[in-house]
Amino acid sequence: MGTRYLLTLLLAGLTFLPARAQLSAGAASDSSRQLRPAVPSSRLRSVRPVVLRAGIPLALIGVSYFGREQKLIHLARLEVREETLENFPAFNTNLDDYTRHLPGVAAYALHAAGVKPARGVVPFSLIYLAAHHLNMGVTSNLKRLCREARPDNPTDLSSFPSAHTSEAFLTATLLHEQFGKASPWISVGGFAVATATGTMRVLHNRHWITDVVAGAGIGFLSAEAVWRAYPYLAQLLPQRAARKLLLVPTYGAGGAVGLVLAVQP
Template identity: 60%
Template structure:
């Protein structure tokens, strides 16, 4: 079980970063205090909120070469296969989306969030595009072999884990600041997704930890920049734009920009 605990501890390093927020003001969609200057998102988070995820991504990338990091990830992989040789599940294909489904479910039952449904959806679309773009680029330049298929060079970083932590971070920002149980649920699902990617023998531990860092940073960056960016648009256009992610056969990812009346 040491392998499983290693994944939980590593992934939760990012989870704890998201949970340690500055206390939020009472829910109010139009509260002026939420419209921060363009530079506020840089000053407000502590340095470690950026440093920890960036470090996870950097160490994961360095583990491509033969060094102590490479030896560590292979040792964790061997222990994983030893303790869970027959583990297989397809739940990780769905669990990565659970936090965002949960967010819209909370909207549906009337729970008030930090922002309206349209701005939240825009943030989700932009975060998804940013996270997917970073993951795809790193997969292309790192060319890391998957543990279950040496002919597949798309292991680093884990796209499933990045998506899971990106959606969990958005769920936390929208509903979890005053409701810790929401954040705990979202990050627990994200952590379980990363663990399943390892147990399914699809990723190394470094892939999973890097994916968690990318997902967290993508959501945090978009969430903090969006209010300032929306104010630059004419009138109330920032509240009416809806960015919807799209998917096409072969894994192509795109987005459609819509005007919501």
């Protein structure tokens, strides 16, 4: 009973991580005004959100990485696996292959519906492409470095971290940044889908709980890093070149839909 709901509690908590960080940042800002610190308040306001938004995911990644070799955490994740196999023995779905992309699809649907975004569709697409490659680079290299066996196949040494979960939280974070100000429920929905993706990876016995928690942190940080860096990187792109960028929809066999970033002559 001690860890029966550990999976639910950990993953559900990830859904509200960005909102919690924003709330804490606001509270910290109010406290700074009351205490009148020696450090300029403008500098504190710029540093604290970064620490809050990056610190929690980094802590989750660190605990998940180093905890793999710690007896207490290893026993906890074994018990989580036993509980899930006992309560969901027939769980079998490939829905998580699609839900990891769903927040990104929702972002383009909201663009098409005319919901006011934080940035244009072309900048958003550039950010998504860069964040996706950063996320996959970090995830794939960690898989090769850690060589963690999957719970359902000891010969498959690509368990840590979960790439499905990292991609799901990447797209959910970008959806949150792009449309979160239009409605907080958009953010909640995106992170709920990402959390469901991670949950399915554990229920499907493809990942340990630590793989999923680390993947969530990596996806969140990859999206945040590129989103925050984009305004500075965009200044390096000549204005004439930027005006030539064109986003073109593509349609493939079987109803496949995609986007191509083209350069106009």
